[in-house]
Amino acid sequence: MAPLQKPGSFPLLGALATGCLLLIGLWTQEGSALPITSHCKLDRSNFQQPYITNRTFMLAQEASLADNNTDVRLIGGKLFEGVKTEEHCYLMKQVLNFTLEEVLLPQSDRFQPYMQEVVSFLTKLSSKLSLCRIEGDDQHIQKNVQELKDTVKKLGESGEIKVIGEMDLLFMSLGNTCI
Secondary structure (H helix, E strand, O other), X not given: OOOOOOOOHXXXXXXXXXXXXXXXXXXXXXXXXXXXXXXXXXXXXXXXXXXXXXXXHHHHHHHHHHOOOOOOOOOOHHHHOOOOHHHHHHHHHHHHHHHHHHHHOOOOOOOOOHHHHHHHHHHHHHHHOOOOOOOOOOXXXXXXXXXXXXXXHHHOXXXXXXXXXXXXXXXXXXXXXXX
């Protein structure tokens, strides 16, 4: 004889089974149903490697010696104006990509031996952030990044040197906003 079930326990079991199936479905998709902004994260360990931290700061220091423009700061408070805190990592991803593509790679023969190692490290970070997106319109972020690009372009080669001289600031901002 089958045990008697209390009335109302079947809907509870149905909801529990549905929840379990939903979790299994998300697990098998390896998190692809997570919000897009969840990809805007880097591991803290990326910023706790003394060797690459040292190399990044040495590159910045060497380039700073060649930077004769002390009036302009590229990576600072102005870059984040009008950008919500939860969008800061996406902003820094955009700055990182600009820095790699338009400054570091064209200048890769300078500031050796640090440049090669720092470019390799930053390329890995960029790859890890490749799926980082924000929901909605990003025009306010693109405006800030474009202002940065315009400033660098206006300064010419000294702007590129300034970007390299601020590699330490880029490194710290990525660490502060993306972990």
